[in-house]
Amino acid sequence: MLSFFANPIRFQSLAKWLVPIFGITAFGLIVSAWILGLFVVPIDYQQGETFRIIYVHVPAVTVASLAYAFLASASFVSFVWRHSLADSAAKAAAPIGAALTFLGLATGALWGKPMWGAYWVWDARLTSTLVMFFLFVGYMAIRGAIRDETTRARIAAITAMIGALNLPIIKFSVDWWSSLHQPASLLRAGGPGIDSSMLYPVLMAIVGYGCLFGWLVLLKMLTELDQRRSLTLMRRAAGRIGSSASVQTTEDPNA
């Protein structure tokens, strides 16, 4: 299965099918979830209109955590089987995951101010989401610092896997820490059971954000493949025209 799609040509033919499906599903689900959530769903009896930010905030944070799981699994595949496509999937996922995490943190802060009276609380969830944001940033920074392609893939994969090991440990220690340091948390654990008319748009938005993530990752991977191929073609053409030895004509093994 894995090695079947490790072939870039096969991957490309599948991805060209999936890209429009993901794109249209994402667009349809997100737009309809937002229309339902912003205009149709009745206001919350306690939070008033402000609760409507749930339709932006919850899907962002949920899909951001899934994005980290995706990044870590792609890194694992890239590390163990040295698939360059898995590495390029991880590379594509990192900035999108970071953006979603940032969106989640920002909308959470905006929601926190009217609800808890503070933009930021060192609550277990907030803290571990912030750590996850730094894991994404660290992953991108370490990729940016390595020139050699093979070394970059290996070191970046190790970094992503360490983060995946570290996240549950951080979650556990921060849970312990905030339960010790914080008096009765302002967050209601679980909250009052949410009404289904409010819940369905959230679920739609989560699936929509997930499709958006998949759409963007596939688009970025396809773009990278095309980029590599055009680079190889340019090198080959340059080699044919100029017979001087200054132009490298080595074939890119990934193209």
Add this chain to the structure above:
Amino acid sequence: MIGDFTDILCRDLLAARRSGGHWAHGAVFFVMFIMLVAFALGPQQSDRALIASALVWLAACLASQLSLAHLFAPDLRDGTLDCWVSDGRSVVSFVLGKCTAHWILVFIPILLLAPFGALMLGAPIADLLALVLSLVIGGPALILLGGLASALCANLRGGGMLIVLISGPLLAPPLIFGVGAAEAGLEAMALLKILGAISLAAAVFGSFISALALKTHLE
């Protein structure tokens, strides 16, 4: 394995003796941190006493990370590690030897200074034993996890900044449980045990992953 470990440990200690006191960087940073913190918090003794153990732990945590950028990078650059690997010697032992040398050179001075720092910040004498014990148990985790970040970033452009970015999230758990154990006192053995578990896990996984990263840099 053991021979490899002691070889690298002795070499690093000898190099430190001849280096003109570069190893004292961490200890000096620790002392300056405590002094500047006292200035920042103002002269009221009572406020500082409450957070003295947290501040000493923070100072130890930051000071132990200072010279990590030079932990593996020089050996990677000048080919020492290359020779080491082609001799068929264990890279895990290499990592453990380097980290132990770093612990002896940087962390033991901090351990000796920590009680004085805590006293100057106004901690009661009764709390000192728990503080030093938590530092003894948690210190290896700080060095090994920092060393892991250093191994990943060895030989990279902008290495120092990257090390901080990578090691920051890794250092959160030992810091949380270290400060917790120091503040809770000797009755809270459970916290010290968790801290010890973190240190042991860091020794096993940290050294293994560091060795993996160093080998990748050699390829």
